[in-house]
Amino acid sequence: MSTHHTPEHLHSHLEDTLTVGKWFQNIWDAIRTTYKGMMITFRYVWGVKPVTIEYPEVREVLPENSRSRLFNDVDNCISCMQCADACPVDCIYITAVRRDKEAPAIKTDDGTPLKLDLKQYTIDTALCCYCGLCTEACPTECLTHTTDFEYSQYTLSQMKYNYLAPDIRAWKHRIVK
Amino acid sequence: MEYFLDINKEQEQLKTNLMTMNMGPQHPATHGVLRVEIKTDSEVVAQAIPHLGYLHRCMEKHCEHLDFRGVIPFCDRMDYLAAMNMEWGYCLTVEKLLGTEVPVRAQYIRTIVAEMQRIASHLMFFGTYAIDLGAFTPFLYAFQDREFILRIFEELSGARLLYNYIWLGGVWNDINDDQLQRISNWIEEMEESMKKYHALVGENKIFIERTANVGVIDKEMAFDYGATGPVLRGSGVDWDLRKTRPYGMYEKFDFNTVVGKGEKGRVGDCWDRYYVRVFEIFESLKILRQCLEGIEAGPVIGKVSKIVKPAPAEIFLRTECPRGELGYHLITDGSKKPYRLKVKSSCFTHVSMLPDIGPGQLIADFVASIGSIDIVLGEVDR
Numbered sequence: 001m002s003t004h005h006t007p008e009h010l011h012s013h014l015e016d017t018l019t020v021g022k023w024f025q026n027i028w029d030a031i032r033t034t035y036k037g038m039m040i041t042f043r044y045v046w047g048v049k050p051v052t053i054e055y056p057e058v059r060e061v062l063p064e065n066s067r068s069r070l071f072n073d074v075d076n077c078i079s080c081m082q083c084a085d086a087c088p089v090d091c092i093y094i095t096a097v098r099r100d101k102e103a104p105a106i107k108t109d110d111g112t113p114l115k116l117d118l119k120q121y122t123i124d125t126a127l128c129c130y131c132g133l134c135t136e137a138c139p140t141e142c143l144t145h146t147t148d149f150e151y152s153q154y155t156l157s158q159m160k161y162n163y164l165a166p167d168i169r170a171w172k173h174r175i176v177k
Numbered sequence: 178m179e180y181f182l183d184i185n186k187e188q189e190q191l192k193t194n195l196m197t198m199n200m201g202p203q204h205p206a207t208h209g210v211l212r213v214e215i216k217t218d219s220e221v222v223a224q225a226i227p228h229l230g231y232l233h234r235c236m237e238k239h240c241e242h243l244d245f246r247g248v249i250p251f252c253d254r255m256d257y258l259a260a261m262n263m264e265w266g267y268c269l270t271v272e273k274l275l276g277t278e279v280p281v282r283a284q285y286i287r288t289i290v291a292e293m294q295r296i297a298s299h300l301m302f303f304g305t306y307a308i309d310l311g312a313f314t315p316f317l318y319a320f321q322d323r324e325f326i327l328r329i330f331e332e333l334s335g336a337r338l339l340y341n342y343i344w345l346g347g348v349w350n351d352i353n354d355d356q357l358q359r360i361s362n363w364i365e366e367m368e369e370s371m372k373k374y375h376a377l378v379g380e381n382k383i384f385i386e387r388t389a390n391v392g393v394i395d396k397e398m399a400f401d402y403g404a405t406g407p408v409l410r411g412s413g414v415d416w417d418l419r420k421t422r423p424y425g426m427y428e429k430f431d432f433n434t435v436v437g438k439g440e441k442g443r444v445g446d447c448w449d450r451y452y453v454r455v456f457e458i459f460e461s462l463k464i465l466r467q468c469l470e471g472i473e474a475g476p477v478i479g480k481v482s483k484i485v486k487p488a489p490a491e492i493f494l495r496t497e498c499p500r501g502e503l504g505y506h507l508i509t510d511g512s513k514k515p516y517r518l519k520v521k522s523s524c525f526t527h528v529s530m531l532p533d534i535g536p537g538q539l540i541a542d543f544v545a546s547i548g549s550i551d552i553v554l555g556e557v558d559r
Contacts, residue, residue: 026382029382033382033383034381036377036380036381037376037377037378037381040373040377041314041377051324063332063335065334065335065350066331066336067334067336086244086246086247087247088243088247088248088250129339130336130339131249131339132335132336132341133246133247133250133341136349145335
């Protein structure tokens with residue numbers, strides 16, 4: 001603690017002399033400036049549109065590139081693990097095995113041949129920090145952020161999404177742009 | 178001899194007992210999770226000790242396990258009210274190590290978002306400071322204008338608060354003409370409404386009585402502690418990194434540094450710090466207007482290799498953030514992860530001034546002093 005600041009030093013304004021003229025001046029200033037402020041707020045009584053929306057009934061349209069719930073279109077996923085590498089909080093869990101040579105060849109929508117069979121693709125959305133680095137790393141652009149933001153759950157395990165599960169696969173037609 | 182001892186005992190019994198109180202960590206007036214242990218003599222603060230660490234998230238240690246791109250979301254989370262400025266400082270540091278050229282358009286966009294973020298942050302200060310002093314209306318007005326800025330940022334980056342928008346070598350998304358037009362319309366509105374807000378709060382006699390001559394940080398004390406940003410400028414020191422050590426493209430722009438002059442009381446009081454922040458909004462609007470005139474077409478992201486591997490080096494770079502100077506000390510060892518990333522935060526310096534400001538003040542004035550140095554605990558604890 002430095003020594004050049006004493007409590008007296010901080011309170012020196014209390015020593016200012018208060019004359020009768022100053023006293024009336026203070027009262028006049030208070031009335032004048034408060035009136036000025038009241039006139040500014042008074043203009044908001046009429047003619048100003050409300051800026052809030054009543055949420056569950058009225059919903060704001062989020063911008064196109066809003067970063068909310070992640071969705072992976074597993075049919076186009078080539079199991080390259082680049083999203084898991086880019087993730088700063090390691091919330092993407094991928095398991096993949098080499099595809100049988102005898103099995104029929106499949107390709108993604110953009111023509112990349114699939115060499116690995118995806119066995120598990122899970123994202124822990126409770127851990128996810130919604131930074132968007134994984135979607136940027138994705139070479140086939142199958143991993144995208146959707147504008148869906150209403151998905152609160154009761155337990156943490158319900159926040160883990162297995163994108164190979166049929167019910168989650170069905171989101172494709174609902175939320176993907 | 179015994180007689181004297183008795184007198185001493187009697188005097189000891191008559192002495193006022195100091196009461197120890199905890200202000201925080203959940204007290205709304207401390208802006209986050211700051212706990213100040215105050216010893217009070219009736220209603221006067223006799224001693225104030227800030228306790229930190231309630232929002233410590235090991236950000237610096239965690240960054241040692243991330244690649245250089247993965248650090249950016251963590252920079253956002255330090256000062257969540259000025260995330261763009263935090264990102265920009267980090268990106269400048271790594272770009273200087275890599276020697277990356279940032280395209281001109283990207284530099285313009287960076288300046289636009291950083292200045293808009295500065296306005297948003299100062300609006301937040303304006304609103305919460307009025308709440309600290311008992312006025313609720315200005316808070317709503319400030320949030321109304323802040324909402325526009327957040328909306329633009331949401332359209333640009335996809336997030337409202339933690340953007341991850343400024344990337345190594347440029348920015349993520351391009352800004353379109355419609356957004357630029359909306360910003361330029363908003364600048365005119367903002368200038369008008371900010372004048373109105375200042376008349377509502379800053380010129381009000383009650384506000385002046387609460388802030389003038391309260392919590393005085395004079396020039397000497399500001400230098401002693403190493404204060405930066407609006408706190409230093411409020412103490413009458415003309416020091417703004419955008420002017421004195423220009424980074425980005427700030428040397429191109431014409432703007433003034435706002436310095437506290439002690440108009441309503443003494444130089445360096447709470448009113449001066451309020452004044453510096455509010456009038457910096459007007460200067461930021463000036464910069465924004467010049468940006469919108471000068472912005473040119475082109476790419477928004479330069480060439481940065483997919484795996485960032487800077488040569489072993491050590492660098493310290495600082496930028497002017499809304500709350501003060503933010504310094505990044507980065508040490509690299511040639512791998513794709515930082516060896517050490519130390520953040521020099523201005524809020525930490527300002528919190529350490531509290532034991533010196535506090536003694537001798539009324540508790541209500543102490544709240545005004547904490548509010549006026551405008552701390553974000555995310556940046557203090559990291």
